[in-house]
Amino acid sequence: PPTVTDARIFTVLDDKGIPLHTPPERQIDWREPFVAREIHETLPRWQAAAYLADPDFIATKAEATTSVLWVLTAFLLFAVAGGGVVMTALLGSELALARKKTDLVTNVSHELKTPLTSIRLFAEMLMADIAPSATKRKEYCTLLVSETERLSRLINNVLDFSKSSQGKKQYRKTKLDLVSLIRQTVSCEELRLKQKGITLRFRSRYKKVEFTGCRESLIQVLVNLISNAEKYAASGKMIEIMLRKEKDTIVLETADRGPGVPAWAVKKIFQEFYRVDDSLTQNAGGSGLGLTIARMIVTDHGGQIDYQPRPGGGSLFRITFPDNKEEHSHGA
Known part of the structure; x- marks a missing residue:
């Protein structure tokens, strides 16, 4: 191999440690080779030695390696x-x-x-x-x-x-009358609620509101909201259901006079399994899925559901659906 490269220098040291060949323009301390070995027993103390061309190379590499x-x-x-x-x-x-x-x-x-x-x-x-x-x-x-x-x-x-967790929820959507659907649902629920001292009332100025959706699923939404109001409405209170139009939307609301939802829990009430842990509601039963299912069904029908505190106390859940542009018959 070549005796001189950019990285190292090979040379021979005599018995006094003096190199026989010294490359020009190299500042090397010949007394301290990087590695040295005796050439042969016939030449005692004569050594083949290797020197680093840059004595600071190892230190620089060590510092870089240490930093890394x-x-x-x-x-x-x-x-x-x-x-x-x-x-x-x-x-x-x-x-x-x-x-x-x-x-x-x-x-x-x-x-x-x-x-x-x-x-x-x-x-x-x-x-x-x-x-x-x-x-x-x-x-x-x-x-x-x-x-x-x-x-x-x-x-x-x-x-x-x-x-819904497995993405397998399906709907059988048909054209239906929301007024008739709500009245039938109220009729099925009002006697049972009456036994608990709760009045269920439906108000709308329309005799007919056509909407395309899954009948059973929409009933489930309404019953879930009624059940939610039932749990927190004290005896003698009223649960109201209102249906109306606002511009190009159909608005369905359920309202009660219960304790309402604390401000800190409003953003959580539609989460699965969530139940408000409050002294006023801790004895109320429920699976914690009613509002979650209601929101899922409403969303799948192109609508939105949100909660608002009811003026005067209580809760108001508002559902908005896009209007199908059909003519609606007005009632008294």
Whole structure:
């Protein structure tokens, strides 16, 4: 190999350590070779030696390597710390979700018991002929239907949430009359609510409002909102449903005189499994899915749903749908 390059110098040192060949214009300390080895036993103390062309080369490389190692170490520590924070947050989120799902099972089980108990009670009364009058029998049958529909709603909420999570929710949309749909829903719910001292009232100046949507799903939205108002409306209070038009939109509102939603919880009430933890509402049942399902259905129908505090106290949920431009018949 060449004796002189930009990186190193090869030479031979005599027995006194003096190089036999010294390249010109090189400032080298010949007393300290980078590496040296004796040539042969016949030439004692004669050595083949190698010198660095730049004596500071190793120091410079070492400093650069040290800097890189420090940067990599800092990055590794940051990554470990950041990863720990992220994993802790994810674990906390998963644990919170697991608790919510456990609460869902508990709440749904409790919610299912109430209509089942009522259905059994009225069925046994009819079988025993305890209510012989035709009026009472009709009332009990109406309550049986109402409780059965309530049971179906609870089951549908859970099933719809499962379908929506898997992207399998489907709708059978047809042209329907929202006024008729709301009146029929109110008719099914008002007797059961009357038993609790709650009045359910529907107001609209239209006799007919045509809209294209899934009938069962829209009923589910309305019943979920009524059920939500029922949980928080004290005995003797009224739940109102209003239907009107505003420019190119159809507006459906449900209003109650319950405690309302605290300002800090307004943005969370449509989240799945979320239930307001408040001294005024802590005894109210529910699965925490009613408003979530309502928002999902409304959104899938091209509408929006939001919450507003009701003037004078209570809650007001407003749903807006795009108007289909059909002529609407006015009522009194």
